[in-house]
Amino acid sequence: MVGQTNKGITIEDEFPHETRYEISFDVNEPVFSLANVVPVEKIVKKERSKKNEVNEQSAVAEPSLHELPAVCDPIRFEIPLEYEKLSFCKNSVMWETVESWEAFCKMPQNPHFRPLEMSNAKAREGDALGHMVTFSNLAEATCKFQMDDPISDFEETLKALTELESHGFDVQKIRDKLELLMKYKTRRVALKGTSKMVKQKITEINTEYGKYNVEIGEMDKSIREMQESIAKLIEKRESIVANMQKDGSKAMELQKEVDELEESIQDLEHDFYKVVSSSW
Numbered sequence: 001m002v003g004q005t006n007k008g009i010t011i012e013d014e015f016p017h018e019t020r021y022e023i024s025f026d027v028n029e030p031v032f033s034l035a036n037v038v039p040v041e042k043i044v045k046k047e048r049s050k051k052n053e054v055n056e057q058s059a060v061a062e063p064s065l066h067e068l069p070a071v072c073d074p075i076r077f078e079i080p081l082e083y084e085k086l087s088f089c090k091n092s093v094m095w096e097t098v099e100s101w102e103a104f105c106k107m108p109q110n111p112h113f114r115p116l117e118m119s120n121a122k123a124r125e126g127d128a129l130g131h132m133v134t135f136s137n138l139a140e141a142t143c144k145f146q147m148d149d150p151i152s153d154f155e156e157t158l159k160a161l162t163e164l165e166s167h168g169f170d171v172q173k174i175r176d177k178l179e180l181l182m183k184y185k186t187r188r189v190a191l192k193g194t195s196k197m198v199k200q201k202i203t204e205i206n207t208e209y210g211k212y213n214v215e216i217g218e219m220d221k222s223i224r225e226m227q228e229s230i231a232k233l234i235e236k237r238e239s240i241v242a243n244m245q246k247d248g249s250k251a252m253e254l255q256k257e258v259d260e261l262e263e264s265i266q267d268l269e270h271d272f273y274k275v276v277s278s279s280w
Helices: 096-099 101-105 114-116 121-142 152-167 172-276
Strands: 002-004 009-012 022-024 037-038
Touching: 096 121, 101 121, 114 121, 121 152, 121 172, 152 172
Parallel strands: none
Antiparallel strands: 002 009, 009 022, 022 037
């Protein structure tokens, strides 16, 4: 409740402990700072109506002075969103259990659940608990993702985070982790694609390499056959050369014999004509 006195404006806070704050300011100044905000003892006790009663578990914690806005409207003081009351009462015993889960211990949440104001009042608490469970499940699932999980699972998780965010959940840490995981996953897919292309090129090269080996093998076979033929030709040549040398030696011997015979013939002719020309 806001009231104006000659000293300033008095705000009666409607939080569980009914603490009242006195805010002093100069009406000629448009704004004031926390330096002018001082707490005062309980002065006025206000009887709550049943309409404004809330369960102690659903009551929002009383704001401390350092948490109040630094600048306020001198005529109208609005309670920050984080101090707004929920549109339902936390009656279920499940709240204590759910709020003690690891996800909420590591990432404390203060969802406002404002979208539930449009739903059936009897279903709001159950829907809110469902969103709490969903937050915990998404946090746990994010920490269990595997590299080979479908990218659609990551995308669906991101969509679910957006839904929770509309209810006042702080999902940035989970979103950051998801986006980083998706970045690594996308990069891995790209690298695997490049690796596949390189492997395909290696396969093509190996295929050509195999063809080269076949050609080289055929050439080596031809060379061996040619070498065998050459060896036979060389052997045959050596045999011919040996025969030729043998025949050459025989021809020389025969020529010597011919020379001796020619000399004998000449001697006989000389003797013949010598006898012819001799006197009786």
